[in-house]
Amino acid sequence: MYRLIAAPLVALAMALPAMAHAATTLVVNAFLPPQHIFNVEVMKPWAEEVERATQGRVKIVFPPTSIGSPQQQWDVVRKRIVDGAYIFNGLIQNKASLVQLAHLPLGSASSEGMSVALWRTNEKYFAKAGQYRDVHLLALVVFPAGEIYSLKQPVTSLQAIRGVKYWALPGVASTLMDRGGAGVVATPAAKMSELVAGGTVDGFAGIPEMDAARFNVVRYARFETSIPGGITAPSFSLFVNKQVWASIAPADRAAITALSGEAFAHRMAVIDAANEQAREHAVANGLKLIDPPPAFVAALRALAQPMDAQWIAQADQLNVDGAAALAYYRDEAKQEAR
Numbered sequence: 001m002y003r004l005i006a007a008p009l010v011a012l013a014m015a016l017p018a019m020a021h022a023a024t025t026l027v028v029n030a031f032l033p034p035q036h037i038f039n040v041e042v043m044k045p046w047a048e049e050v051e052r053a054t055q056g057r058v059k060i061v062f063p064p065t066s067i068g069s070p071q072q073q074w075d076v077v078r079k080r081i082v083d084g085a086y087i088f089n090g091l092i093q094n095k096a097s098l099v100q101l102a103h104l105p106l107g108s109a110s111s112e113g114m115s116v117a118l119w120r121t122n123e124k125y126f127a128k129a130g131q132y133r134d135v136h137l138l139a140l141v142v143f144p145a146g147e148i149y150s151l152k153q154p155v156t157s158l159q160a161i162r163g164v165k166y167w168a169l170p171g172v173a174s175t176l177m178d179r180g181g182a183g184v185v186a187t188p189a190a191k192m193s194e195l196v197a198g199g200t201v202d203g204f205a206g207i208p209e210m211d212a213a214r215f216n217v218v219r220y221a222r223f224e225t226s227i228p229g230g231i232t233a234p235s236f237s238l239f240v241n242k243q244v245w246a247s248i249a250p251a252d253r254a255a256i257t258a259l260s261g262e263a264f265a266h267r268m269a270v271i272d273a274a275n276e277q278a279r280e281h282a283v284a285n286g287l288k289l290i291d292p293p294p295a296f297v298a299a300l301r302a303l304a305q306p307m308d309a310q311w312i313a314q315a316d317q318l319n320v321d322g323a324a325a326l327a328y329y330r331d332e333a334k335q336e337a338r
Helices: 002-015 017-021 037-053 070-078 098-103 111-129 172-179 189-197 209-214 242-247 250-259 261-266 269-284 294-317 322-337
Strands: 024-029 058-061 084-088 135-142 147-150 165-168 183-185 203-207 223-225 235-241 288-290
Touching: 024 070, 037 058, 037 250, 037 269, 058 250, 070 084, 070 135, 070 235, 098 111, 098 235, 098 294, 098 322, 111 135, 111 261, 111 269, 111 322, 135 242, 135 261, 165 172, 165 189, 172 183, 172 203, 172 294, 189 203, 203 209, 209 269, 235 242, 250 261, 269 288, 294 322
Parallel strands: 024 058, 024 084, 165 183, 165 203, 223 288
Antiparallel strands: 084 235, 135 235, 147 203, 147 223
């Protein structure tokens, strides 16, 4: 691993000569592309506010290129190769199983609502389990939920997807589509464009409109079935090294904390706006939105129920009331989305 990240570290040292100007400079890795809306509209404004709130005593900088792979973000922070990072929670299921409830099918609301709800649920139910004991957790966010897109026929029943080839986001989306009878091709999202453009699949599932546009596949879709609560929604954790956190003055830690947690979750409203804009653009260019019949939603809910039950059982094993936590999360997400 260290050979893989040595070159980016050299680049970081050359590109950030002004680091020493702040009393404490936190190098926070961002593995998504630099121009991704999450980095530009959420992470950078938060970093700027941290610097203002601490009167320049704490400065947050981002490496010009990602340090380590997406899967390595937990370890590069824990080993203090960087001071902080964010990671897709699907990559840390063995460390942070509780926050995976955000990924469960048909339970999504707005990105802002889900992010606020996930933070509140973590504070109320999950924190005592100590799953982030190796790092200091600053924030939890949830991106917009994924939908079902078809290149040929509208999807209004399980019959419409049985035997049909679909690309699906690995994890919850691919599992749900597989249980529905689809011929699932599950690859990282970065590889789906060639499958869709080449006609290898007849549809794709599990990503929101903004990502369908970003990966240049929405133009191939004729129909989008908007499932209430979505197929799945990806969540992320933002954290810093524990020793680094402890080295920051208490007053500055308090200032950073006030800008993190639930306050950070509310920043995801810009992601909701971007996704809505992507949806409107796609519709203007011919995408037809389909409201699924209640029977189809009920059928999907039946397929999803074992996933809910499995998560609840795992939570119960950690002395967390899984059923209560899941109900609380979904209720809070809906309340915040109004």
